[in-house]
Amino acid sequence: MRQPIFALIDCNNFFVSCERLFRPDLENKPVVVMSSGDGCVVARSNEAKALGIPMGAPVYKWRQFFKDNRVVQFSGNFELYGDISRRITDVLASVTPQIEVYSVDESFLGLSELKIDDYRAWGRAVRDKIWQWIGIPVSVGVAPTKTLAKLAANHAKVHPALNSVLSLSPLPPQPERQRERFILSHSTAKNRVRIFPSDSVKGLSFHAWLRATPVQEVWGVGWRLAPRLQAEGVHDALQLSQLRPQHAQQLMGIHGRQLVAELNGLSCYPLEREGKAQKSIARTRTFGEDTGDIGSLEAALASFAAKAAFRLRVDHQLARRAGVFATTNKHKPGYQVWRRETYFPVPTADTGKLIASVVDLFHKFYNPHVKYHRAGVWLQDFVPVDHLQTDVFGSVNVAAEGRSKARMQTLDSINERFGRGKIRYAAEALGNKWEPKHRLRSPRYVTRWNELPVVHTLK
């Protein structure tokens, strides 16, 4: 079998870059995009990062700072970002069918089948194509494992001399590793230089790149594991790669063992090409305002159920299990969570049935004196539509199931033709106090007819 080789294509500051597509005047200015309900910062331009605004910054604490520093704010326009994301996926799929869409702004490509002599030149060509056709800047990392490709892309993003592309292969020969290990054991772990000022980065060895990667920036090491590793004297990716596999497993579980192998160039995570079926679907929101209003709460849950059911039908799946939860504000004393779930003997993707079920479940714990802050609906235990089996008593009502299917198809096709939400269940419209605010949302330029950008010409 051929040695695997991966590329990670990672969009730079993706949400901000999408906003700038239609607002070129925002180039070189600090820009942030906020989460649903304008609660916290979920994307920052380089200029905003340079101002010290952290990921996840609570907006209410930073409002004055944004004003003082002329930071441009956007409410998340996730419809827009999803559309741009699909366009990028289309471009990448034209490069190779060996593609795994990892998230809205990242894709892995499998390169072992392609005949590539120079990975840097190849990476630059892909970067240029996406820039030219879509207008989004990307970084490219190439390496024999996904973990190393991620690491390479992260460096490609922050060192201008790399021109957004870093290839980390092939691996250096064994003797060098031994030498570096010796040197490492005599160096101080802290205060190691990470940011290289000049073109010298191009000549750095594989091991130098690992050494320049703080352990908490390694894919798979989060905020809980990082301090544990540091306590063991593991401060960077090179040291992590030199842990004994058994020790890594003790510290991080089975995942740690694979992580160490991946850092050593041994691929453990294959490309997941097929659009693997999801195992659960959830739709949850923090409300626009805390509320105990039963109409609004039922409307929220009905709306979540409708959205989740639609997603289920797009995936050609049926759910055996549905659940609902609601919470108070977790930042206030007396935080509480309620949850209930139910099981369907005959799995379903019928919006009406799901709405009825979740509203029913909600009433089992609803208390009119509670101000609810957040709620959600989830679906689980899926079976493919064409595998609908009868329940143990064979009591599937074939005619009723047929009518349900036809009803949903009609609903979906009308909404597809005339715009989403054109037809909905009355339960979704009983109140709107739950709806999150998005005062600063840009137009949905490419997904809504009435929000198309207007071009003025000078005569």
Add this chain to the structure above:
DNA sequence: TCTGGGGTCCTAGGACCC
């Protein structure tokens, strides 16, 4: 006034069965 949303996987512990 006040901190997002949507996922996956692993592990530990309890219930239950043979």
Add this chain to the structure above:
DNA sequence: TCTGGGGTCCTAGGACCC
């Protein structure tokens, strides 16, 4: 009724990702 081990299933919680 007791003893012990092993297997399975379920749930809750923890950890990670973007």
